[in-house]
Amino acid sequence: MRRPTIIDVADKAGVSKSTVSLVLQGSAQVKPETRQLVHAAMKEIGYVYNRSAANLRSSGTALIGLVINDLTNPFFTEFATSLQMALGSRGYAVVVANTNEDPEIQDQVVAAMLEHGVSALILSPAYGDVSSTLAAVERAGIPMMQVLRRADGCTAKFPFFAPDYEDGGRAATQFLLDSGAREIAFVGGLEGRQVTEERVSGYLKIMHSKGLKPIVKTGKSSRAFGHAAAADLFREHPDCNAALCFNDLVAFGMINACHEANLKVGQDFQIIGFDDIKEASECWPTLSTVHCGVEEFGEQIADTILGWLQEGTVPSETKRTPVRLVLRQTTKNAD
The missing domain is CATH 3.40.50.2300 (Response regulator)
Incomplete structure (x- = not known):
């Protein structure tokens, strides 16, 4: 149930919001009959004045x-x-x-x-x-x-x-499929955590809808994990040519691993991060990512x-x- 607001009090009493504010502040500018009207409206609709917060603001x-x-x-x-x-x-x-x-x-x-x-x-x-x-x-x-x-x-x-994490996972995965990738991995994020499940759920829905087998490698949301996971991915799934990462930090680690493996990022192997932190537009190559605003x-x-x-x-x-x-x-x- 929605908590009554000062605007609701004003509407009920038939006065302005500023008049209600003056009553709440104990101002002598308000006529006694108007003050009684406002207090009656407050009681009827169940409005409770947060006096401690108001005192802090006024001080x-x-x-x-x-x-x-x-x-x-x-x-x-x-x-x-x-x-x-x-x-x-x-x-x-x-x-x-x-x-x-x-x-x-x-x-x-x-x-x-x-x-x-x-x-x-x-x-x-x-x-x-x-x-x-x-x-x-x-x-x-x-x-x-x-x-x-x-x-x-x-x-x-x-x-x-x-942010709508699931929608971000869907959009990124769909783009990778539209660009020609078929073996797409999801990399990073601690297993069982709410944010991981939401970000990976969009990926899984798109992969399953296309009848494609998902590749999920969960772990810490760090550059170090992204680097290590990429090395494992190249060895265990040599045909994998794209990854959606839990966050941009994991993606940065994967970029470094691609450089070490002499893979051209964006051509031989596509990478999409998540969050769009400032560094995403400043690294090399610049990182495609889900912008969370x-x-x-x-x-x-x-x-x-x-x-x-x-x-x-x-x-x-x-x-x-x-x-x-x-x-x-x-x-x-x-x-």
Whole structure:
């Protein structure tokens, strides 16, 4: 059920949004009868004023916590930077913490942020049991969004926003097939993890629809794994001539392995990454990849969390943002 907002109160009372704001602030400018009307409307529709968040904003010390699972990964760093800049431009300070994929560290940093009075939290959860983190936030009663990845089964309380990973996997695989590739591998991503399953699912759906046998090599999302996996792939599947990688870092490792094997990337062997971090357009050869729009995504999360915090506009439980395939030199027919 959607949480009532200040706009709903204004509509119910038949006054302007600014009048409701003045009533909530206790302003003497509002006539007593208007104040009574607004309070009656609030009671009738069940509107609850988040006074602590308002006090933080008015004092100029409003804080929002951002907890990231792995800031060593450029994808998450670019997202954190975009979000911090978007919130900063609206007068909010962002407290950033890296959990290094450790749920215990996540518990610690979230607890510290709550103690220091953050108005809201944005969480890219660590893998593992995060139930104590979620329970602490629920007890605190502040808005929290999950981004980029989610903990299972809790989106009703903690909405989840992420790019449409599955669609990206489909688009990349279909392009490789259209370019003439038939033995296409999916490389990288830890087995059983939600993001891996979503990215590989698009690949699998296209491969199965064409009656083609998938080749999946899961593992760490790193250059080192991409390099090692490529060497294994060349040995075990000599006819394989294309790969969709879990992320751009894995793709960079595969590019290096192709150079060592004297394979012409984009001709002898096609590679598509995932995320479109800045380095993807700066490496050699430049990397074709699934663009997740991380900068725009950060700005959208800022708008959403502030709408929730300031106006009481609760986000939808789940939202997927669009992705698109960017073609560069590691694939055929690139512009």
